[in-house]
Structures are given as structure tokens and as C-alpha cells.
Amino acid sequence: MPSISLTEPVSPRYIHINTATNRVHLLVPVVGGQEISTDNTCKSTVALRDFFDGGALRELNVYKDALEFDIQLLAGGSPERVLKEERLTQIYAYIDALIAMRHSYSDAMTAFLTRPSNLHSIQLRPRIPDNLSKVVNPTFTVERRNNASGVPLSSLYNAMHDTFPTITIAPGEPRARLISEVLTHLSAKPILAEPNIATIQTVLSEQC
Numbered sequence: 001m002p003s004i005s006l007t008e009p010v011s012p013r014y015i016h017i018n019t020a021t022n023r024v025h026l027l028v029p030v031v032g033g034q035e036i037s038t039d040n041t042c043k044s045t046v047a048l049r050d051f052f053d054g055g056a057l058r059e060l061n062v063y064k065d066a067l068e069f070d071i072q073l074l075a076g077g078s079p080e081r082v083l084k085e086e087r088l089t090q091i092y093a094y095i096d097a098l099i100a101m102r103h104s105y106s107d108a109m110t111a112f113l114t115r116p117s118n119l120h121s122i123q124l125r126p127r128i129p130d131n132l133s134k135v136v137n138p139t140f141t142v143e144r145r146n147n148a149s150g151v152p153l154s155s156l157y158n159a160m161h162d163t164f165p166t167i168t169i170a171p172g173e174p175r176a177r178l179i180s181e182v183l184t185h186l187s188a189k190p191i192l193a194e195p196n197i198a199t200i201q202t203v204l205s206e207q208c
Helices: 042-073 079-101 105-114 155-163 174-188 197-207
Strands: 015-018 023-026
Touching: 015 042, 023 079, 042 079, 042 105, 174 197
Parallel strands: none
Antiparallel strands: 015 023
């Protein structure tokens, strides 16, 4: 007899489920990222704009639709259905909150950054200047403007760029880094034939 699979997303963007408490957490991109300065230059501003101006709402609505679909398939009163219904209630609350915050998040984030805390702003100098940065009271800053000829005014930036013209300061995307490390370690092993599944799984576990 054919069965219908449940559709609740496993790892949705912005959404985290605490499996111990069934609590839904909505992750706002204030800090984090794969590149240096993601948290404190235009990338942070863009990430917050994407989040509040539709990105998070789209993810929540997709999650909501999946939960509603799953709930229809599960027997009333079943433990799994009860947990999904609890998550659905929280998702509805987040949707209402995001709609209410859509036009006020910028001021709220600015007020948050001005308070004394362990969240420090650092305004760095990207290669291409941006006009979107809204760093408040930075702990450290680098001159970000160019002169009339387009030459950066920051002597520190110019010296570093001249010394390290090809260096990219970024850890890279985790999946790509993992694949690269696995391939490197596999090629170093004294294997006469192609590596088997067990060997690949071992190296993959080690590198994870």
C-alpha cells in the first residue's frame, strides 16, 4: 500500500527546533556568517533586510504549509501530531510578529547595538566601498572612503593590499571545504584501487 511522506523541513533557513523542548527559534542574522566582516558591514544590513523584508516570512509560510499538511495525515491525539500542532502555533506567532516588525526593525537593531554589551561593531574596509553600512559606535574602524581618483584613503588598507594582493580572508563554504579535505586525504592513502565505501565513510567521519 503506497504511503505519503511527511513534509516538515529538516533544516529550514532561519528556523531552529529545540527537539528537547519542542521550542521553535527564529534566528535573526545579527551575527554569524562565513566571511570576515559579515556581521558589521553592508552584508549585515543586507542580511537583515532580506530577513525582515520577506525572506523569513517566506520560510515561515513554507514551514507552516508543511506542518498543516503533515497534521492532516496524522491521527488525532497522536504524540507526533501534538508536537507538530505546538510548533504550528509558534510559527503563526512568528509570522504575526514579523509582519508587525517589518517597518521598525532598523531602529530596533540600532538601539540594540548602542547598548553596552558583548556585541561589538567593527567597521572594516571592503575592496569596493559601500553606502549601506550602519555600524553604531564601532570598537574599531578603518577609513572607508576613496579620494577623487578612486584610490582608497586608508593607508592600512593600501599597505595590506599591496603586501597580500591575492589573499582571500574567508573560511570558505563548509560543504566545499569538507569535500576538498576528504579528497585530499583519500588521495594520500596508499590504496591500489579506487577507495571503497567503507574507506570513504571513515575519512568523511574523520574530517567532519
